[in-house]
Amino acid sequence: GNSVTQMEGPVTLSEEAFLTINCTYTATGYPSLFWYVQYPGEGLQLLLKATKADDKGSNKGFEATYRKETTSFHLEKGSVQVSDSAVYFCALAPGQAGTALIFGKGTTLSVSS
Amino acid sequence: NAGVTQTPKFQVLKTGQSMTLQCAQDMNHNSMYWYRQDPGMGLRLIYYSASEGTTDKGEVPNGYNVSRLNKREFSLRLESAAPSQTSVYFCASNPTGSITEAFFGQGTRLTVV
Numbered sequence: 723g724n725s726v727t728q729m730e731g732p733v734t735l736s737e738e739a740f741l742t743i744n745c746t747y748t749a750t751g752y753p754s755l756f757w758y759v760q761y762p763g764e765g766l767q768l769l770l771k772a773t774k775a776d777d778k779g780s781n782k783g784f785e786a787t788y789r790k791e792t793t794s795f796h797l798e799k800g801s802v803q804v805s806d807s808a809v810y811f812c813a814l815a816p817g818q819a820g821t822a823l824i825f826g827k828g829t830t831l832s833v834s835s
Numbered sequence: 836n837a838g839v840t841q842t843p844k845f846q847v848l849k850t851g852q853s854m855t856l857q858c859a860q861d862m863n864h865n866s867m868y869w870y871r872q873d874p875g876m877g878l879r880l881i882y883y884s885a886s887e888g889t890t891d892k893g894e895v896p897n898g899y900n901v902s903r904l905n906k907r908e909f910s911l912r913l914e915s916a917a918p919s920q921t922s923v924y925f926c927a928s929n930p931t932g933s934i935t936e937a938f939f940g941q942g943t944r945l946t947v948v
Contacts, residue, residue: 765939822868823937827877
């Protein structure tokens with residue numbers, strides 16, 4: 723079946739530190755991959771996406787590369803800010819019409835100044 | 836841009852009471868979804884509607900019913916609320932099913948006492 727596994731949190735960093743949040747997936751077919759972000763008290767917002775192997779998604783300084791050989795889509799940012807504190811979700815779209823997005827359990831990031 | 840609108844934003848119910856969570860989108864999307872978010876569990880799919888006139892069960896459908904009233908609206912009903920249904924509920928939509936990213940509402944925080 724299809725599933726997403728992401729690293730447990732919380733992740734606590736100082737401002738300007740390097741961030742990696744690991745995400746691996748299991749899927750049949752050719753999925754699309756996403757990172758969503760949820761700020762406190764809000765809904766989920768799309769952060770970035772990649773629709774095929776070796777694609778790199780990027781937005782707001784965050785990057786993730788779709789690695790089919792390792793079934794991974796790790797989120798990285800070179801220098802985090804306090805405003806990046808949020809919950810990050812890795813998600814998979816199975817690629818078959820009529821099916822729903824599958825989410826990981828979320829990773830809470832806390833950045834202190 | 837309204838996007839996906841959920842009502843109400845907050846609700847407290849007594850055990851055994853019923854209620855309907857409303858969701859509407861103005862993006863002409865075909866597919867709509869209901870998720871629940873619980874600490875440590877991520878987002879779990881309750882029901883989804885791939886297109887107007889169709890609904891399907893997700894991972895945790897027990898205790899819920901849905902209605903795809905028209906292309907815009909997708910409601911979630913709790914017939915007899917239980918404390919285990921205390922959660923944050925999110926409605927989402929996307930244009931063509933699982934191939935593209937989903938757009939989320941702001942959530943409904945439901946407490947069952």
